Amino acid sequence: MSPPTGGDERDEMSTPEHVAIIMDGNGRWAKARGLPRVAGHRAGVEALRNAVRAAGDAGIGWLTVYAFSSENWSRPKSEVSDLMGLLKLFIRRDLAELHQSGVRVRIIGERQGLTPDIAGLLEEAETLTAGNRMLDLVIAFNYGGRDEIVRATRRVAEAIRLGDLKSDDVTPDVFAGFLDTAGMPDPDLVIRTSGEQRMSNFLPWQSAYSELVFLPCYWPDFTREHFDDALRQYAARERRFGGVTAQGVAQGVAS
């Protein structure tokens, strides 16, 4: 948990340091309006812009969004291509503003298999914003939690093979350092829109103790008010981290 940075009156314990969002419902939003699915994704990008601003204003340190899962490749070719195009457009159009606002961009997920133009843009976004500290925007792209854990396990095995690590020294903390999210705090709060109540392979390791908030609205309809609603729900929760007292992080009783 970090103290609020944006002149917000929320206290240290009730503001999540890290919020992760499953931006679900773009397709249904479009269908309800008789529009093609890509229109839902386009509106979803606008909702993402608003969510980044709202997170910054609320004094949240980390915002992770699920933009494209490793399972999304099974969608029709045209939709995959639309989503790739939207990511490119988002980075090309929004990177300068994100940088000016002090946002540090980080991408998690498998880079291999991405086209060189997308891989290059992701790297450009990370490099340009590396020194920023206002808000960390983490984009999960070509991301799958099980895939991430398998890739981390391979890296651990390789470190052991090279003699850089002993198997007895592999603890959860050490293992976490091999994940794509190395060095990031675990999400305190995971929000999913669209009424679905599942995690869909999103941050399975990191969300072990996250609070979950499921909102009925489709992602393109997600506003600052929905964000505030989720933050209020989070603030009313009692987190015990496997211990018996509330607010385990502050008291160091995580288990």
Ligand code: FPP
């Ligand atoms: C889920 O809705 C959403 C996605 C698979 C993609 C999320 C992408 C965006 C919000 C825009 C692109 C993001 C960036 C960073 C450019 P769905 O299509 O599964 O909706 P449905 O369940 O109603 O069909």
